[in-house]
Amino acid sequence: MKLAYYPGCVAQESGKELDLSTRWVCRALGIELAEFPNFSCCGSGFVDEANEVLNVAINARNLAIAERAGLDVLTICSTCQGMLTLANLRLKDPTVKARVDGALKPLGIEYHQTVKVKHLLRVLTEDIGIPAIRAKVRRPLAGLKVGAFYGCHLLRPADEMGWEDGEEPHAFEDLLAALGATPVYYRGRVMCSGFPIQFVKGETAVAIAGRQVLDAKAHGADAMATPCPLCHITLDGYQNQASKAVHQPLEMPVFHLPQVVALALGASPEELGLSRHLVPTDPALRKVAVTAR
Amino acid sequence: MSEESISAQFDVYRYDSARGGTPRYQRYTLDLAPHTVVLSALLRIRSEIDPSLTLRYSCRSAICGSCAMQINSKSRLACYTQIGPEMKRHGRVVVEPMRNQPVLRDLVVDQTPFWTQYDRIEPYLKPDPAHPMPEGRPTTMTPEQVDRFKETPRCIACAACYSACPAAEADPAFPGPMALAKLYRFVVDPRDGATQDRLVRIQPNGLWLCLRCHLCTEACPKDVRPSERIRDLKEMAIAVQGSTEHGSRHAVGFKDNLVDLGLLNEMKLVRQTYGAAGMLGQLPQGIKIWRKKPELLRKPHRIEGAEELEKIYAELDRKSEGTK
Numbered sequence: 001m002k003l004a005y006y007p008g009c010v011a012q013e014s015g016k017e018l019d020l021s022t023r024w025v026c027r028a029l030g031i032e033l034a035e036f037p038n039f040s041c042c043g044s045g046f047v048d049e050a051n052e053v054l055n056v057a058i059n060a061r062n063l064a065i066a067e068r069a070g071l072d073v074l075t076i077c078s079t080c081q082g083m084l085t086l087a088n089l090r091l092k093d094p095t096v097k098a099r100v101d102g103a104l105k106p107l108g109i110e111y112h113q114t115v116k117v118k119h120l121l122r123v124l125t126e127d128i129g130i131p132a133i134r135a136k137v138r139r140p141l142a143g144l145k146v147g148a149f150y151g152c153h154l155l156r157p158a159d160e161m162g163w164e165d166g167e168e169p170h171a172f173e174d175l176l177a178a179l180g181a182t183p184v185y186y187r188g189r190v191m192c193s194g195f196p197i198q199f200v201k202g203e204t205a206v207a208i209a210g211r212q213v214l215d216a217k218a219h220g221a222d223a224m225a226t227p228c229p230l231c232h233i234t235l236d237g238y239q240n241q242a243s244k245a246v247h248q249p250l251e252m253p254v255f256h257l258p259q260v261v262a263l264a265l266g267a268s269p270e271e272l273g274l275s276r277h278l279v280p281t282d283p284a285l286r287k288v289a290v291t292a293r
Numbered sequence: 294m295s296e297e298s299i300s301a302q303f304d305v306y307r308y309d310s311a312r313g314g315t316p317r318y319q320r321y322t323l324d325l326a327p328h329t330v331v332l333s334a335l336l337r338i339r340s341e342i343d344p345s346l347t348l349r350y351s352c353r354s355a356i357c358g359s360c361a362m363q364i365n366s367k368s369r370l371a372c373y374t375q376i377g378p379e380m381k382r383h384g385r386v387v388v389e390p391m392r393n394q395p396v397l398r399d400l401v402v403d404q405t406p407f408w409t410q411y412d413r414i415e416p417y418l419k420p421d422p423a424h425p426m427p428e429g430r431p432t433t434m435t436p437e438q439v440d441r442f443k444e445t446p447r448c449i450a451c452a453a454c455y456s457a458c459p460a461a462e463a464d465p466a467f468p469g470p471m472a473l474a475k476l477y478r479f480v481v482d483p484r485d486g487a488t489q490d491r492l493v494r495i496q497p498n499g500l501w502l503c504l505r506c507h508l509c510t511e512a513c514p515k516d517v518r519p520s521e522r523i524r525d526l527k528e529m530a531i532a533v534q535g536s537t538e539h540g541s542r543h544a545v546g547f548k549d550n551l552v553d554l555g556l557l558n559e560m561k562l563v564r565q566t567y568g569a570a571g572m573l574g575q576l577p578q579g580i581k582i583w584r585k586k587p588e589l590l591r592k593p594h595r596i597e598g599a600e601e602l603e604k605i606y607a608e609l610d611r612k613s614e615g616t617k
Binding site for chain 2: 009010012013014015016037038039040041043044045046047048049050051052053054057058061099102103104106107109152153156157158166167168187190191192194196197199200201204207208211237238240241275276277278
């Protein structure tokens with residue numbers, strides 16, 4: 001299976017551990033990644049707020065790059081998944097399509113809306129499949145209670161994203177169970193991390209993050225895992241502030257989706273950039289008898 | 294067509310603010326057809342088992358918007374939610390009052406926060422004195438003008454969106470999805486003369502606190518899609534006032550950043566949002582993150598073909614200038 005790898009901004013910069021672990025998982029599962037140095041950022045929802053048509057146009061450009069190569073796109077970020085999917089959808093509106101085409105054509109770029117956009121979570125659970133992943137597990141995450149944290153744009157609006165139920169998804173929990181972990185169901189798993197307003201009103205953003213982490217903790221989670229590096233920034237990078245906002249110690253390790261998959265498939269923590277997390281992941285690793293060197 | 298009845302278990306939130314104490318969940322088990330709506334079940338519980346159960350309802354037809362509550366953690370109209378799918382997914386139906394509004398008794402909440410935010414947007418037409426409405430004859434609108442608010446008038450003010458909103462939960466300053474969707478309805482109304490003023494006034498501690506999580510759009514029983522109308526408001530707010538708030542500066546800064554490099558320059562964006570002085574407040578956390586993630590301070594590379602992004606933007610900009 002070959003896909004156009006769309007790493008997004010964060011995984012190329014401050015979230016490098018996500019890129020590392022994605023590559024590890026794809027190697028282990030035989031997913032070939034085609035790389036395109038001309039992919040741009042998806043706009044992260046912010047460009048959509050500033051200029052809707054521009055947002056569609058830049059993502060039509062991204063999709064056209066994959067289309068020319070005859071490949072579907074692999075995303076590893078809930079927001080990238082949302083923005084690229086939205087571009088495909090909004091291009092169905094003839095007025096939008098005409099404006100976008102008008103901006104792309106002079107550059108010799110055409111996009112015919114044939115590219116499917118697939119998040120790694122979807123590729124793992126649908127294309128590779130739960131049974132095939134279960135068969136590859138070398139180190140079952142037995143005894144580890146993991147709270148999945150989906151990230152909004154992977155799910156909603158559900159009628160536009162066309163995948164899981166927008167409020168009661170189960171793909172991530174199914175995957176965690178296949179890895180031997182115990183999935184934790186809690187309300188916060190489909191909520192917002194607070195990230196979009198981290199730089200609008202930080203104290204509210206971290207209060208939102210704190211609520212979700214606390215909710216996972218109250219339901220017994222030893223760790224959280226997210227398919228969204230933007231959620232990871234808030235849940236992990238700002239967890240110290242989130243803890244203050246909810247007046248409770250949190251100390252919740254937050255994994256990226258491919259990190260938990262890779263751990264179960266036998267990767268060592270060093271290969272997954274776990275030392276780059278702000279909240280130490282060691283307590284969770286010890287539960288599954290993994291020790292960092 | 295008859296349906297096999299199922300044994301449905303309801304765990305209903307019970308609390309009386311007048312008496313205080315801790316809320317509890319009371320279990321009721323009823324044999325019901327799967328298509329029975331939660332409201333019918335609750336009314337049967339009240340009439341046959343427990344007359345003290347308190348809830349708000351009226352039309353039973355998803356028109357009045359009175360019976361919004363949490364059903365298995367989702368904000369829904371009780372008269373519009375069948376028990377069959379809920380039983381299938383959860384094995385029980387947990388019924389709780391709406392969130393983000395204080396509970397008065399059982400399933401009834403004090404809706405003051407919700408209505409106060411609604412009042413804040415001044416939800417009535419403010420005609421432009423320079424263009425008074427014609428007397429004695431209707432004002433006309435083009436189909437395109439009407440089309441712009443085809444969704445928002447469907448709102449029945451049930452507050453399901455407000456109950457589902459994590460921004461309203463964390464920050465009482467946030468107007469909430471319904472108030473903002475209603476604001477949109479007046480902003481795009483060609484008869485309204487206060488559009489600019491509305492767009493300016495809603496920004497501080499308002500519009501930009503929306504998380505675009507789309508939970509309101511999932512909760513809305515009338516497909517008003519508040520989160521998408523809030524997006525529209527943000528773009529209009531920038532058009533009217535430029536980037537003056539943290540939220541608008543971040544959105545516009547992000548766009549400029551992207552058009553320039555093709556990738557996000559995290560540090561530059563924070564500087565654009567906060568200004569050089571505001572950066573100081575971000576410094577301690579920035580250092581904590583930088584120690585683990587040194588790329589934070591590095592300027593990202595410019596993607597191949599970044600000049601295409603500039604040209605796309607210029608072309609779209611030129612075209613939209615032409616249509617103004």
